[in-house]
Amino acid sequence: TNIPFLLNVLSQPEFLDASVDTYFIDEHPNLFDFKSSLNRAQKLLNYLSEVQVNGPTTPLATDLRPARVTPPNLPIRPGEAPPPGLRVILVKEGPEAFARNGRQSPGCMITDTTFRYVCELAVHSGMNVFRVFDCLNYVPNLVVGMEAVGRAGGVVEAAISYTGDVSDKSRTQYDLIYYLDLANELVKAQTHVLAIKDMADLLKPEAAKILIGALRDKFPDIPIHVHTHDTSSAGVASMLGCARAGADVVDAAVDSMSGMTSQPSMGAIVACLQGTPHETGLNLNEISKYSAYWESARTLYGPFECTVTIKSGNADVYKHEIPGGQYTNLQFQVTPSSNIVGDLAQFMVQNNLTRETLVDRADDLSCPKSVVEYMQGNVGQPPYGFPEPLRTKVLRGKPKVDGRPGAEMPPLDFDLDFNKIKNELEEKHGRVEIEKGKKLAIQLLAEGKLNDKGEREVFFNLNGQMRSMLVQDNEASKKIVTHPKALPGVRGSTGAPMPGEILELKVEEEKR
Structure with missing residues (x-):
């Protein structure tokens, strides 16, 4: 091809100025100095094809591969109207009626935290209940969020971050009086629901009985909601203790996604409360179907399984007190604390x-x-x-903030901040020039079926042109019989001079 030659011609100033003559090529022998192609587009397609067929090569905490399964259908179809419940009361009568009805409902209600979604815009988009918490239980910070939710018409659920052990009389910090005083401030700030946020699973069953019982006695009309993790494996017992002590709502995760740094088992809590005054009214058979879906869906995310590093619950959490989210995600810190x-x-x-x-x-x-x-x-x-x-x-003399950090800050310019973040994201994740003025636009089109050599053809659109790459499917190749080649230096590995099949072997061992 003459493309390298033409590129050299186009780079000459005389040619661009249209001042060339018939001696142009003779006078510029450097036109034939061709640079070897870096073949970067081909290398990128090779890499992308390999990732498409055999998965990413980025080392993770586990070598598990995503399962090639289709999860069963959920018991509830998308688009179906939800059954009537507290949300109807919230929409018709407002947050106060919602909280009042939740408090008066018999039994213990379950909040499914298998997946949780990330105030005015959120309310209009369908969010109803907002749990407001501060890692330091700093009331001025909490009140800012509570007021924003209240103005937007949402249900305010002020949460107390739990630490320490109220059942241990020797621990004078974060004792029962501390929590009762803090709860009193949040009730005065007009929270609709009072929550205990036990991020590290430190709320032991006896402590749950003491704390929730005291809160119920002091605030008989406020719904109490308890959130915990199951790091110690005592989460089910603690939630049962909360229900019996007067909690209206406890958090749980569907069985196949529960335990360890997740929430306690929903099925276990529901089963243990059957036949008691705190019965949830949930159907165990329906929970089982729901669990089967997530059990299958979980295998699709095999490379991110926490069970590779965390095999079971561990009561050491009562010593180190590491919150569940941080315990699992030590490489990715997600909250300020x-x-x-x-x-x-x-x-x-x-x-x-x-x-x-x-x-x-x-x-x-x-x-x-x-x-x-x-x-x-x-x-x-x-x-x-x-x-x-x-x-x-x-x-070392740096300035200190004595009150709420945001109180003295100037108002945020969201347009300015948005553009700043947008530029940062484009810089990090935007289109990349492989050299000045040269970009590659690559689109994956399809992945072909396995051929008899254990290969798959992957189709791309590269800068508007169709390209395809053949990639060996490493998993499928294990089941395909190939013709091995002789290995030099390996005794007994002998190459045949011509292709064919051996019909009969007339040479016996140790005979020539």
Whole structure:
């Protein structure tokens, strides 16, 4: 092909100026200096075809592959009208009537947290109940969210982040009085529902009885909702204790998605409450169908299985008190508090620091940004104050925030922030030029059937032209018999001089 030659011609200024003559080629021998093609488009297609057929090569925590299964149909079809329930009361009579009816309903209600969705726009889009929480239980932060939900017409569910152990009299911080006082402030702030958010599964059955019982006695008309994880494997027992102590709603996950850092088993809670005053009214047979769907769907996400690193529940959580979300996602911190804790933990491990050496050397250490901002008060004020002298040593004179961090901040310019984030996303995830002025537009069209050699043909549209690549299907190739080649240097591996089949072998062992 003469494409390299033409590219060299087009790069010459004389040609572009139309000032060439018949001696142009003779006077420019460099026109025949061809650069070898980098073949980048072909390499990209090779890679994309390999990923399409054999899966990604990115190392994950597990070598499990997504299962090639089709989950059974859910018991409820998309588009079906939901059965009548509390939402009808919410729409017709408002949040107060919703909360009042929830409190007066017999039995214990179950909230399915198998999948949870991410205030005014949310209300108009169909969100009804908003759980508002703050990792430090800092009331000024909570009130901001509560007021926003109330103005939008949503149900305000103020949540108390639970830590400590109210059943242990030797622990004076985060005791029963602390939680009752905090709940009283949230009720005064006009929450519709009072929630206990036990992110680390620290709420033991006896503690549940004490805490929920005390809250029910003090606030007889407020619905109580309890959220927990099952890190210790005591979650079912704790939720049963909550129900018996007066909780109106407890969180659970469908059986096939429950346990460990997820929520306790829905089926187990429902079964254990049957025949009691707290019966849920849920049908175990329907739960079983629902569970079967998610049991099958879960295998589609095999590479992300937490069970590769977490095999079972573990009561060590009562010692380290790591929240369930952070326990599972130590590589991906998703909330401010888990980001602070994770950054500090990794910083201490990398620098071989203990609690004592961290405090001693904090003057000279460059602590993570998230830790510095926490010590400044940019997240809020912790209930028992900041640790000293660590805070002073970490800040080294940096400014502090004494109240709600957002109170003194200027209003956000959402248009400016949106454009900033948009540019950052385009920079990271947008189209990439492989060189100045050269882009590749690749579209996957189809994947062909397996041929007799164990290959699949993958079809692409590359810059408007059809291209196809043959890729060996590694999994299917295991079942295909191929003709092995002789291996030099391996005794007994002998190549045949011509193709064919051996019909009879007349040479016996040790005879020539």
